[in-house]
Amino acid sequence: MFDLNQLNPQQRQAVTHGAGPLLLLAGAGSGKTRVITCRIAHLVQQGTSPEQILAVTFTNKAAREMRERVQEMTGRNAVKGMTISTFHSLGVQILKSHIDRLGFKRNFSIYATSDQLRLVRELLREAGADSSNRDAEQMIWRISAAKNRLIDAGQYQPTLRDPLSHLVATIYPRYQKALKAYNAVDFDDLLLLTVRLLEGQSELLAHYQQRFVYQMVDEYQDTNPVQYQLLKLLAGGHKNLCVVGDDDQSIYAFRGADISNILDFEKDFPGTRIIKLEQNYRSSATILAAANQLIANNRQRRPKTLWTSSPAGYAIDYLRCEDSEDEARQVVELIHAETFRHQRKFSDFAILYRTNTQSRAFEEQLRYDNIPYVLIGGQQFFDRKEIRDLVAYLRTILNPADEVNLLRIINYPKRGIGENSIDQIIRRSAEQNAGIWQLLQQPEQFDGIGQKTLTAIAEFVALIKSYQSTFKNPLRLLDTLRQLLNELKLADEIYRQEKDPQTAQRRIENQNEILNSLGAYIERNERPSLAGFVDAISLLDADPAGKDDKEKLLSGNTVTLMSLHSSKGLEFPVVFLAGMEEGFLPHKKSLDVTCDIDEERRLCYVGITRAEQRLVLLGARQRRKHGKLELREPSRFLAELPQQLLATRQAGVPADDGEEQQEKSANQFFQQMQQLLG
Numbered sequence: 156m157f158d159l160n161q162l163n164p165q166q167r168q169a170v171t172h173g174a175g176p177l178l179l180l181a182g183a184g185s186g187k188t189r190v191i192t193c194r195i196a197h198l199v200q201q202g203t204s205p206e207q208i209l210a211v212t213f214t215n216k217a218a219r220e221m222r223e224r225v226q227e228m229t230g231r232n233a234v235k236g237m238t239i240s241t242f243h244s245l246g247v248q249i250l251k252s253h254i255d256r257l258g259f260k261r262n263f264s265i266y267a268t269s270d271q272l273r274l275v276r277e278l279l280r281e282a283g284a285d286s287s288n289r290d291a292e293q294m295i296w297r298i299s300a301a302k303n304r305l306i307d308a309g310q311y312q313p314t315l316r317d318p319l320s321h322l323v324a325t326i327y328p329r330y331q332k333a334l335k336a337y338n339a340v341d342f343d344d345l346l347l348l349t350v351r352l353l354e355g356q357s358e359l360l361a362h363y364q365q366r367f368v369y370q371m372v373d374e375y376q377d378t379n380p381v382q383y384q385l386l387k388l389l390a391g392g393h394k395n396l397c398v399v400g401d402d403d404q405s406i407y408a409f410r411g412a413d414i415s416n417i418l419d420f421e422k423d424f425p426g427t428r429i430i431k432l433e434q435n436y437r438s439s440a441t442i443l444a445a446a447n448q449l450i451a452n453n454r455q456r457r458p459k460t461l462w463t464s465s466p467a468g469y470a471i472d473y474l475r476c477e478d479s480e481d482e483a484r485q486v487v488e489l490i491h492a493e494t495f496r497h498q499r500k501f502s503d504f505a506i507l508y509r510t511n512t513q514s515r516a517f518e519e520q521l522r523y524d525n526i527p528y529v530l531i532g533g534q535q536f537f538d539r540k541e542i543r544d545l546v547a548y549l550r551t552i553l554n555p556a557d558e559v560n561l562l563r564i565i566n567y568p569k570r571g572i573g574e575n576s577i578d579q580i581i582r583r584s585a586e587q588n589a590g591i592w593q594l595l596q597q598p599e600q601f602d603g604i605g606q607k608t609l610t611a612i613a614e615f616v617a618l619i620k621s622y623q624s625t626f627k628n629p630l631r632l633l634d635t636l637r638q639l640l641n642e643l644k645l646a647d648e649i650y651r652q653e654k655d656p657q658t659a660q661r662r663i664e665n666q667n668e669i670l671n672s673l674g675a676y677i678e679r680n681e682r683p684s685l686a687g688f689v690d691a692i693s694l695l696d697a698d699p700a701g702k703d704d705k706e707k708l709l710s711g712n713t714v715t716l717m718s719l720h721s722s723k724g725l726e727f728p729v730v731f732l733a734g735m736e737e738g739f740l741p742h743k744k745s746l747d748v749t750c751d752i753d754e755e756r757r758l759c760y761v762g763i764t765r766a767e768q769r770l771v772l773l774g775a776r777q778r779r780k781h782g783k784l785e786l787r788e789p790s791r792f793l794a795e796l797p798q799q800l801l802a803t804r805q806a807g808v809p810a811d812d813g814e815e816q817q818e819k820s821a822n823q824f825f826q827q828m829q830q831l832l833g
Contacts, residue, residue: 162193169397169430170194176390176424177397178417182461183446183764184437184726187399191371192221194397195237196228198369205229205236207368209389213377215241221373238367242382246345249352253359254340257352264339271295271341278329284322289652296655297323298330302343303379303411305350307331346381353388364392375400375420379411387423396424402457403450406720406758409657418455435461435764437726439468442766445796450760452795453753461764470802472771473735473793478784479513480675482773483520486731489771490526490714493729501527505715505727507762509740512664513733514716515672521714531717537692541649541666548639549689552622555592562591568648571611576604618642626685633782636673640666670782719758722765730766732759735774735790759792 159167166186169179170193181187195208210225212218218240226234238245247265255261266274275291284290297319301311308328313320334340340348353360370390372378375398378386390396398420405414421427435443443461450456476482486506493499506517515536521528536542544567547560555561562581566572579601584591598604598612625635640646646663653659676691677683715727719740734740740759745751763770772793777784793801 159193159197162190163434165430165432165434166190166193169432170197172397172428172430174393174395176394176420176427178420178427178429179397179399179432180429180457180459181399181401181432182435182459183401183404183761184435185432185461186436187432188221188224188373190432191373191397191399192224192228194371195225199229199233203369205233207366208237208371209245209367209369210237210239210371210373211242211245211386212239212373213241215244217241217373218244242385243342243345246349246385249349249363250340250345253352253356254348256356256359257348258335259340260338262338264337265345266334266339266341268295270339274333274337275326275330278326278333282322282325282329284326287651292653293319294323294326294330298327299341299343300411301327302347303381305347305380305384307347307351343381346385350381350384350388353385360388361392363389368393369395370397372396372398373400376402376405376414376417377407377410377412378416379413383413383416390424394424394426403453403459403757404723404761406723406754406761408754414455418457431459433459433461435463437767438463438764439465439768441468441470441800442763442770445471445770445800446760446763448797449756449763449792449795453756455753469769470800471796472769473801473803474771474773475789475803476773476775477777478775479516479671479778480520480678482733482775483516485773486517486733486771487520487524487526489731491524493769499728501712501714503728504731505717505722505725505729505765506731506733507717507719507722507765508733509719509742509758510664510734511661511718512668513739515665515668516675517716517733519672519675521716526714527712528714528716531715531721536665536668539662539665541645541662542669545640545645545666545669546689546692548643549636549685552619552626553686553689555619556590558591565615568643568645570615571607572615573608576601576608576612579604629683632677632683632685632688633670633674636670637782640670667781671779674779674782674784719762723761726765726767728767729769729771730762731771731773732762733773735772735793736778737788737790740790740792756792756795759790 159170162170166189169177169190172194179187179190181190191210195210198208199205210218210221212221222234222237222239225237225239238248240248250259250263251261254263264270272291272295275294276287279285279290279294301323308331311324311327313324334344353363367389370386372386377400386396386398398417400417402414402417405412405417408414421429438446438461440463443463447460451458474482474485476485490501490504493504494501508514508517514530518528518530518536537546544564547563550557550560551564562577565577580591580594583589583601584594587594594600595612595616598609598616601609604612622635622639625638626632628635645666649662649666650656650659653662672692673688676688680687715725717725737743741752741755745755774789774793775787777786779785
């Protein structure tokens with residue numbers, strides 16, 4: 156059971172709303188999940204049958220948590236009859252009962268990615284096209300994007316400027332025909348086929364419209380076209396569709412999310428009642444004022460203003476650091492100061508950034524200071540494949556007898572030394588009790604290995620020996636590493652491997668970050684060497700995230716590192732928002748497109764509203780790119796924040812007024828604002 160009096164006025168209006176479409180514009184930290192669960196419980200208490208309630212969200216975890224909360228309020232029996240699920244689980248439920256109307260059997264299989272790859276590779280071979288994993292993954296990615304935009308195989312149209320689209324136009328229909336022959340569907344079919352089924356079967360659509368009298372959807376701003384169409388069909392009967400979302404937190408356009416779904420909701424559902432949930436239960440008034448003023452600069456949005464009954468709190472710090480390493484040092488120093496001064500735990504802190512490449516400097520500094528951390532939404536920097544591949548080259552150059560790393564790179568990138576040849580080399584090494592490197596220097600002794608492979612082996616040996624010599628010059632370490640990267644053409648290999656150009660670019664940026672790591676190492680050491688650099692990496696790798704401190708990790712007492720995209724839905728007492736510079740936030744790819752700048756501003760807004768008590772913004776005067784320092788411009792978003800609430804200072808220089816004065820200044824600002832508003 157729950158008490159309506161425990162809700163604020165807007166929450167009560169949302170919970171008790173009766174029939175008709177309802178749009179809940181739920182600002183960050185406004186208790187939207189509580190509102191949804193209370194609304195479901197209220198409907199049951201008012202006599203609605205649990206079987207008539209449908210609640211849809213995006214993840215199994217969110218659906219499970221919603222079910223558990225509703226069960227606490229209504230009891231186990233009521234929850235049993237409800238449909239609380241993800242979009243795809245709902246699709247499975249409908250298709251398992253009716254897919255035979257589309258020519259499938261009801262015991263259809265759902266193909267995993269590995270199944271899709273095998274099928275698409277076979278279709279590519281039949282079409283006489285490249286059937287590599289990379290091309291197969293490209294096909295799957297393109298077909299998935301089409302299905303999410305409601306484009307069937309027969310509707311797909313290639314474009315002149317996109318040669319790959321012509322191959323997709325050939326493979327997509329064959330792929331769908333093969334799936335049907337195998338009585339299988341893929342993950343995207345679970346929604347597209349459900350939509351086509353309901354569109355083509357009017358009596359079936361009427362059945363589900365009558366069954367689901369009340370529908371509720373969480374995170375509506377993240378819906379794509381096929382999800383929108385499914386909801387529109389199901390709500391076409393009673394029109395009791397309640398959607399909850401925040402256009403200011405729409406940050407997944409790259410996944411196909413369409414912000415117009417929430418912006419145009421009342422156009423699609425006439426008679427919509429709009430309720431704004433603007434009271435924030437998370438952040439200080441200062442943080443909310445900054446967030447409100449920032450997001451007001453977006454042109455396409457629904458006006459809303461977050462507010463709180465909490466005190467103004469501290470001013471927002473902006474630290475202009477020298478470079479990436481200084482930025483990381485400042486964050487770690489502030490963590491030490493906050494834990495000492497305010498008895499905070501490490502789990503009170505989050506470091507947020509726009510791109511995963513930015514985590515490298517923070518990971519290094521946290522490890523140097525033995526501060527445990529957890530990396531969310533990505534691998535630790537030195538665990539990433541592209542980094543391990545490059546480091547394997549450096550370790551082999553230093554010690555060719557290291558056969559683990561030698562074998563990792565002997566044919567990476569591919570140079571014509573195939574698996575059969577490598578197996579023969581390994582066998583000969585065991586038979587002669589000789590090292591592989593020793594044998595590689597005498598390739599003519601291998602029987603059965605062709606001349607092309609022997610030439611490739613000789614070139615590989617020459618490459619390693621050449622860099623063994625050039626890396627000995629400590630004054631040219633950076634230039635030599637840059638030369639190695641260019642000669643290996645690892646970037647080309649990554650592009651060949653990856654289906655998604657954006658993923659490939661991120662991996663290449665990660666690899667280039669090694670140059671920046673080496674540059675930072677050179678600055679810290681009077682007598683730098685390649686061996687010293689690799690040793691430093693090895694020491695970091697041997698002690699990831701302070702794993703020796705098991706008690707702290709087991710208790711979850713770790714600093715959190717994550718990208719802004721991964722941070723949505725989370726909150727922390729202290730947030731460090733790093734890389735407040737043009738090119739990072741907003742990201743360089745968005746600088747020429749207005750709608751992309753709006754999404755970047757929403758990302759910044761999400762980052763700011765993760766902070767409960769303290770927000771620290773950081774940027775650098777210069778950063779290394781491919782090992783060379785480049786000047787950086789502060790983010791335009793800094794100028795869009797209320798300057799009265801921003802304590803700007805140079806890194807390492809404490810605020811003159813101190814914390815108490817900062818809090819006093821912020822409170823004075825809010826008193827003046829209240830007087831102006833009357």
